[in-house]
Amino acid sequence: MEQYQGWADERFGAVADAFARNYADFPELGSAVTVFAGGRKVVELWGGIADERTGRPWEAGTVVPVFSCAKGLVAVSVHLLAQRGLLDLDAPVSRYWPEFARHDPEQDGSAAQGSAKQIGNTRRAKEAITCRMVLGHRAGLPALDAALSFEEIAAWEPVVRAIEEQRPLWEPGATYEYHGHVFGFLLGEVVRRITGLTPGAYFRREIGDPLGLSAWLGLPEAEHGRLARLAEAEGRRPMPGPEHLLTRIVTMNGALVFPGLDVPHGWNDPALHAVELPGAGAVASATGLAGLYAAAVTGVETGAGGRTERLLSPATVTDAIRELSSGAGFLGFDLGARWGSGVVLPSPSFRPMLGARSFGNDGAGGQFAFGDDEFGIGFAYTANRMIGHGDARADRLVEAVRVSLGG
Numbered sequence: 303m304e305q306y307q308g309w310a311d312e313r314f315g316a317v318a319d320a321f322a323r324n325y326a327d328f329p330e331l332g333s334a335v336t337v338f339a340g341g342r343k344v345v346e347l348w349g350g351i352a353d354e355r356t357g358r359p360w361e362a363g364t365v366v367p368v369f370s371c372a373k374g375l376v377a378v379s380v381h382l383l384a385q386r387g388l389l390d391l392d393a394p395v396s397r398y399w400p401e402f403a404r405h406d407p408e409q410d411g412s413a414a415q416g417s418a419k420q421i422g423n424t425r426r427a428k429e430a431i432t433c434r435m436v437l438g439h440r441a442g443l444p445a446l447d448a449a450l451s452f453e454e455i456a457a458w459e460p461v462v463r464a465i466e467e468q469r470p471l472w473e474p475g476a477t478y479e480y481h482g483h484v485f486g487f488l489l490g491e492v493v494r495r496i497t498g499l500t501p502g503a504y505f506r507r508e509i510g511d512p513l514g515l516s517a518w519l520g521l522p523e524a525e526h527g528r529l530a531r532l533a534e535a536e537g538r539r540p541m542p543g544p545e546h547l548l549t550r551i552v553t554m555n556g557a558l559v560f561p562g563l564d565v566p567h568g569w570n571d572p573a574l575h576a577v578e579l580p581g582a583g584a585v586a587s588a589t590g591l592a593g594l595y596a597a598a599v600t601g602v603e604t605g606a607g608g609r610t611e612r613l614l615s616p617a618t619v620t621d622a623i624r625e626l627s628s629g630a631g632f633l634g635f636d637l638g639a640r641w642g643s644g645v646v647l648p649s650p651s652f653r654p655m656l657g658a659r660s661f662g663n664d665g666a667g668g669q670f671a672f673g674d675d676e677f678g679i680g681f682a683y684t685a686n687r688m689i690g691h692g693d694a695r696a697d698r699l700v701e702a703v704r705v706s707l708g709g
Contacts, residue, residue, distance in 0.1 A: 304654055306321055306322060306325075306347045306348060306349035307317065307347070307348055307349060307362075308345075308346045308347040308348055308362065308686045309335075309345075309346060309528070310337075310344065310345040310346075310347060311344040311345065312379050313344070313706055314339075314344050314702075314703070314706045315336065315575075315706075316336060316702040316703075316706050317345050317347070317699060317702040317703055317706060318339060318345070318347060319702065320697060320698045320702035321333075321335050321347050321349070321702075322700075323524065323698070324695050324698065325349065325350065325416070326378075326668075328687075328689065328693075328694075328695055329535050329536075329689070330350060330581040330627075330685065330695070331349035331350050331351050331354060331533050331685070331686050331687035331689055332348075332349065332351045332352045332359075332360035332364070332530055332686050332687070333349065333350055333547075333683065333684060333685035333687075333695070334348035334349075334360065334364065334587065334588035334589070334683070334684050334685075335347050335348075335588055335681075335682070335683045335684075335699050336587075336588040336589040336591075336592040336593075336681075336682050337592060337679065337680070337703055338592055338593065338595075338596035338600070338602060338679065338680035339616025339677075339678055339679055339707075340600060340602050341596060341600040341601050341602045341603050341609055341610075341678070342602075343592075343603075344422060344587075345361070346588075346589060346596045347698070348360050348361065348362055348364065348588070348656075352364050352529075352530040352531065352686065353530065353531040353561045354531065354533050357638055360530065361528075362589075363526050363528050363587060364514065364526065364528055364530050364587060365516055365521075365529055365530065365585050365586055365587045365590070365684075366529065366530040366532070366586070366587075366667070366669070366684050366685070366686050367389055367532060367569055367575065367583070367584070367585050367665075367667065368466070368582075368583065368584050368585065368586050368665040368669040368671075368684060369582050369583075369665035369667055369669065370482075370521060370579055370581070370582045370663055370664065370665050370666060370668070371586065371591060371663050371664065371665040371669050371670070371671055371682075372486060372579065372582055372583055372584030372665075373485060373486065373581065373582075373644060374584075374591070374594065374595070374644075374645070374662060374663040374671060375501075375505050375509075375517060375519055375580070375582050375584055375594065375643075376485070376486055376489055376490065376493075376519075376581075376644065377437065377531060377622070377643070377644030377645050377663070377706070378505075378509065378594060378598050378613065378614065379501060379504055379508065379509065379663060380433065380437070380489055380492075380493065380499060380503050380614060380644060381614055381618050381621075381644070382508065382509070382614065382641070383493065383496060383497075383540070384610075384621075385618045388496050388497075389433065389492070389496060389693070390433075391432065391433045391434045391437065391621075391676050392432050392433075392434050393432060393433070393596040393623075393641065394429055394430060394431065395431050395432060395433060395488070395492060396428075396429050396431075396435070398492050398495045398635065399491055399492055399498055400492075400493050401466045401647060402431075402465065402466055403427070403428045403429035403431075403473050404426070404466055411613070413448050416496065423639035427617070428469065428470060428474070430474060430475075431443075431470070431474045433489060433492060434480065434569060434626070434643060435474055435475055436485060436489055436643035437485075437489070437490050437626070437642075437643040438478060438626030438627045438641050438642070438643060438644075439479060439480055439481045439485070439626075439627055439641060440474065440475050440476075440477070440478045440626065440627060440630075441470065441473050441474050441475075441481065441488070441533070442471055442473065442474045442476075443465065443471070443481065443484050443488065444471065444479045444480060444481045444482060444547065444632070445471075445482070445484065445550040445554075445555065446458040446461075446464045446465065446484065446550075446552050446554065446555060447464075447467075447468060447555075448460075448464035448468070448552050448555070448558070449555050449557070450464060450477060450554065450555070451557060452557050452558070452567045454557075455554060455557055455558070455577065455579075456577045458606070460492065460503070461487045462487070462491050465484065465487060465488055465491070469532060471542065471547075471632070472632060476635065477545075477630035477632050478626070478631045478632065479551075479631040480551060480629035480631070481551070482551040482552055482554075482581055482582060483552075483554050483558075483579060483581040483582055484551075484581065484630055485579030485580075485581040485644075486501065486519075486579065486581025486582065487497055487580065487581065489501070489644075490502075490578075490580045494661070495624075498599060500519075500520075500578055500580075501519055501578070501580045502518065502519030502520045502578045502580060502697060505519060506518070508581060509594065509597070509613065510590075510651050512594060513594075513597055513602065513610065514593075514598075515586075515590040515594055516524055516528075516586060516587040516589065516590035517584060517585075517586035517587070517590035517591055517594060518584065518585050518586070519578050519579070519580045519583065520575075520576060520577060520578035520579075520583075521572075521575040521585040523572075523576065525585075526572055526575070528534055528587075529572075529575065529585065531570050531686060532561075532569050532570055532667060532686050532687075532688060533686055533687050533688070534561055534563060534600075534687075534688045535575050535687055535688060535689045538561065538688065538689075538690040539690060541553075541560060542652050544556055545648045547632075547633060548633060558574075560666070561666070561688060582665075582666070583625055586682075586684065587684065588671075588682040588683060589682070589707065590672035590682075591669075591684070592680045592681055592682035593671075593680065594680070595662065595669070595671055595672055595673030595679075595680035595681065595682070596673065596679075596680025597612065597613050597680070598612065598613045598614045598619075598673050598676035598680075599612060599614065599619065599673040599674060599678065599679075599680065600612050600675065600678045600680070601613075602680075612641070612675075614675065616675060619659060619661070619675055621643065622642050622643045622644065622645055622661060623642045623643075623645065623647060623658075623659060623660075623661050624642055624643070625640055625641070625642060625647060626641050626642060626643060627639075627640070627641040628640040628649075629642065630689040637651070637652055638650070638651030638652035639652045639653070640652070642661060645661035645662060645663060646661065646662055646663055646664060646672075647660070650658045652699075653672075653698055654700060654701070655672050655674065655698060655700060656674045656676075656677050656679060656700070657674060657676050657677060658676070658677055658705070659674050659675055659676040659677075660672050660673070660674040660677075660695045661673060661674075662681075664696070666686070667685060667686070667687075667688040668683075668689050668690075668693040668695055668696060669682075669683060669684045669685060669696070670683050670696035670700075671683070672700075675685065677707060679703065679707075680700075681700065681703060683695065683696040683699050
């Protein structure tokens, strides 16, 4: 029996073979992979179980929480605003959001606060933090000191006020550390100040709805019936203690849980999916994510020979893929990741892709999506079995795309 449904162009048969092997070689539950080439869909495969409790099968339209793949939705939106001349990525955040710099350590003479080590005395003012620094995880604001409730996070404004109060943990620009949820709220508030829309609403208006993409920051109630249920594989590494900066980054000081699946406000709770968590809370299908990156780098076919214009110009992509951060960060970890402006760049030890112009984002459950305008590819893999660090399921599929393109 085949391990999947759907189809793949003959040229991309290696992707179908790799997708089937994933079910033999990994504790796969349900998953999907979609590939666009030159704006045309060439692979759309799905298989397995969407809900382990009921046995509901994964279907073509199944969506799943994709965690930090959300950063791709935000990054494309931000680069689109910059391309339209509405946002200067190298201008201070405070140009668009004046209150952001109201608690400036250079102005009030106080040192940065936080439980982690600090670099110097944050001599550079918070007023100097740019959107580019946030996109590269270099702003010194990876976590908040404020202990917000789930309800306050869902309300948006309390997070904005907490970011305004927050002092950098290091001199902005001096080093980097993953900005987790703050990435989405901080850039999202800049989007709101410019457009009047939260990032989820802006994404839907400008990109998601016009292109018919199944990808949301804040899942509409009408879409809940398509949602796959997450399941955790055995052997995942536990999170460090609640005071550790990494845990504070991932859980917003304990207001969220991770992996925390079947608990109130956990990652299988519809109440969480309805909240706009633009740093790590997107819900999407593989076709929705692949379609986003295909639209960004080539445009996509619309039927009857039509085709949309590509969302991001070659110059915009070139700007996005300039490396900003790599190596050991503030916490001393070096997983081999390379960051451009809001996007993960190719790295043999972290995220192998296709070439120098590949860029994308991955998710904590093993999900991965990227685009490449040299090869004209939009790719996405989604799954509901959370395997954890070292998960090679998506990498195997990317390698199959490489083989299909001729090595």
